[in-house]
Amino acid sequence: MANENIINPNTSVEQKQYSTLNLGPTHPATHGIFQNVLTMDGEVIVHSEPTIGYIHRAFEKLAERRPFYQITPITDRMNYCSSPINNIGWHMTVEKLIQAEIPKRVQYLRVIIMELARISDHIICNTVIGVDTGALTGFVYLFQFRELIYEIYEEICGARLTTNIGRIGGFERDFNDKAWKKIDKFLKEFPEALKEFENLVKRNRIFMDRTIGAGPISAERALNYSFSGPNLRAAGVDYDVRVMNPYSSYEDFDFKIPVGLNGDTYDRFMVRQEEMWESMNIIKQAIEKMPSGPHYSPNVPDFYLPPKQEVYNNMEALIYHFKIVMGETDVPKGEVYHCVEGGNGELGFYLISDGGRTPFRLHMRRPCFIYYQAYAEMIKGTNISDAILTMSSMNVIAGELDA
Amino acid sequence: MDSTVQEKVVNIIKENFEAEVLSVESPYNFLTINLKKEKIIEIIQYLYDHNEARFQYLTTLCGIHYPDVKQIAVMYQLHSLTNNWRVRLKIYLPEENPVTPTLTTLYSAANWMERETYDFFGVKFTGHPDLRRILNVEDMIIHPLRKEYPLEDQTREDKKDFMFGR
Numbered sequence: 299m300a301n302e303n304i305i306n307p308n309t310s311v312e313q314k315q316y317s318t319l320n321l322g323p324t325h326p327a328t329h330g331i332f333q334n335v336l337t338m339d340g341e342v343i344v345h346s347e348p349t350i351g352y353i354h355r356a357f358e359k360l361a362e363r364r365p366f367y368q369i370t371p372i373t374d375r376m377n378y379c380s381s382p383i384n385n386i387g388w389h390m391t392v393e394k395l396i397q398a399e400i401p402k403r404v405q406y407l408r409v410i411i412m413e414l415a416r417i418s419d420h421i422i423c424n425t426v427i428g429v430d431t432g433a434l435t436g437f438v439y440l441f442q443f444r445e446l447i448y449e450i451y452e453e454i455c456g457a458r459l460t461t462n463i464g465r466i467g468g469f470e471r472d473f474n475d476k477a478w479k480k481i482d483k484f485l486k487e488f489p490e491a492l493k494e495f496e497n498l499v500k501r502n503r504i505f506m507d508r509t510i511g512a513g514p515i516s517a518e519r520a521l522n523y524s525f526s527g528p529n530l531r532a533a534g535v536d537y538d539v540r541v542m543n544p545y546s547s548y549e550d551f552d553f554k555i556p557v558g559l560n561g562d563t564y565d566r567f568m569v570r571q572e573e574m575w576e577s578m579n580i581i582k583q584a585i586e587k588m589p590s591g592p593h594y595s596p597n598v599p600d601f602y603l604p605p606k607q608e609v610y611n612n613m614e615a616l617i618y619h620f621k622i623v624m625g626e627t628d629v630p631k632g633e634v635y636h637c638v639e640g641g642n643g644e645l646g647f648y649l650i651s652d653g654g655r656t657p658f659r660l661h662m663r664r665p666c667f668i669y670y671q672a673y674a675e676m677i678k679g680t681n682i683s684d685a686i687l688t689m690s691s692m693n694v695i696a697g698e699l700d701a
Numbered sequence: 702m703d704s705t706v707q708e709k710v711v712n713i714i715k716e717n718f719e720a721e722v723l724s725v726e727s728p729y730n731f732l733t734i735n736l737k738k739e740k741i742i743e744i745i746q747y748l749y750d751h752n753e754a755r756f757q758y759l760t761t762l763c764g765i766h767y768p769d770v771k772q773i774a775v776m777y778q779l780h781s782l783t784n785n786w787r788v789r790l791k792i793y794l795p796e797e798n799p800v801t802p803t804l805t806t807l808y809s810a811a812n813w814m815e816r817e818t819y820d821f822f823g824v825k826f827t828g829h830p831d832l833r834r835i836l837n838v839e840d841m842i843i844h845p846l847r848k849e850y851p852l853e854d855q856t857r858e859d860k861k862d863f864m865f866g867r
Binding site for chain 2: 394
């Protein structure tokens with residue numbers, strides 16, 4: 299429990315001294331490479347000094363040397379728990395730059411993929427909170443469905459974790475029957491499993507005792523720290539990019555934005571849990587309303603690779619193919635900011651193009667990087683077990699944190 | 702953001718800081734205001750406190766290097782969650798000694814964003830509580846996102862053209 303009163307600076311215990319504890323860089327309970335040098339007063343954390351950058355891969359610099367379509371695999375490796383959202387966010391940024399009009403069907407297909415990715419992201423986060431409180435069952439059980447989501451990705455793009463899904467202008471191919479069947483299977487079986495998982499932990503006395511009040515943050519502090527996504531909503535602010543600045547036809551769907559009250563671990567858990575239900579709701583609506591049409595935009599031959607048989611038989615297609623692969627297509631000059639609601643919050647791409655084959659500058663607003671700095675403040679005055687829970691419930695992904 | 706709202710935001714700034722505005726543009730319908738560097742913190746503070754605007758959410762902050770004009774720009778992107786207005790403010794600092802006051806007094810989130818900007822561009826934020834490198838190693842001597850540092854190490858010997866028969 300967070301309690302600032304535990305630390306009394308005036309305690310006159312003789313020979314009182316703080317001990318230093320290294321939590322990380324590779325601690326099994328932090329699920330990633332995070333180092334925190336904790337100053338401990340017995341069991342209580344007095345101060346924490348986070349060090350990040352252990353897996354920094356210079357994405358922003360790398361992007362300055364790559365043609366636009368080659369940047370997609372870079373975005374995969376940011377939040378690798380929901381890489382399709384990153385990919386599609388990037389595609390949409392470039393589409394905004396080149397002012398491509400995207401067919402409704404592509405937008406709806408993207409919504410399905412992005413919501414599946416959100417579910418898989420939240421499955422990882424929530425079940426890991428379970429693991430950290432001692433409930434391994436939910437983790438093992440729900441991971442079957444994460445596997446199913448990965449199989450759906452596999453049907454669509456051929457990859458599982460770092461998906462590189464879709465292209466600038468649409469999808470590489472339309473969803474096949476197998477993919478649709480798997481989506482249907484997911485929608486049919488997942489609610490039962492999720493319900494079971496909820497029954498297991500939601501009103502579980504041990505789980506509640508561990509999580510309620512652990513690592514809380516107030517709405518004011520969360521906003522001051524530029525929180526976004528489920529962590530901000532758990533603190534009670536209903537900011538969601540999908541509603542605030544709708545992209546990819548999110549305005550067509552009817553869904554709720556769950557918010558919490560205290561911003562503690564339990565609220566973060568519950569917000570993610572409710573979001574999974576809402577995501578399923580969105581997917582169902584998207585399938586119901588699915589318009590017919592092409593799975594790519596015919597207006598951007600400069601960016602969307604032509605079909606292979608065309609390349610072999612048609613000179614224009616061959617020229618376009620060559621131009622795209624060599625990155626020789628012209629792009630307009632300009633500055634674009636596009637943001638999507640990633641698994642962890644507002645994922646923004648600030649792209650400056652000088653008309654060259656690569657971006658002049660690409661800055662990525664990575665939600666993890668921004669909200670992880672509040673971690674030291676959130677765990678101050680709590681004990682280590684709460685600090686571990688706070689970290690897993692914030693869903694800090696090392697790839698996104700370090701870029 | 703439609704153009705009337707954009708005008709409104711510009712007027713809010715011009716009410717008090719007319720002399721500070723260098724230019725106003727709207728690339729891809731996103732209000733961008735280029736400002737003089739001296740009063741940037743006052744302007745952001747004013748936008749933060751303003752009754753109607755309430756730009757109380759710092760979306761992001763980053764540096765941009767323009768080698769042609771020997772300048773480093775610092776871009777602040779603010780968001781007013783109550784109105785859903787977004788604005789991008791840019792200031793331009795000289796390349797050889799970029800110094801600007803810190804924004805951490807206003808937004809706690811600016812802490813790491815400024816450290817990142819310092820790390821990659823060498824922009825010194827005066828008054829920052831802990832201005833150290835954040836993503837790169839501490840003994841690094843360059844600021845890698847500046848354009849004078851090409852992506853590959855130019856001193857490498859193993860990638861010379863003759864190795865490839867060129």
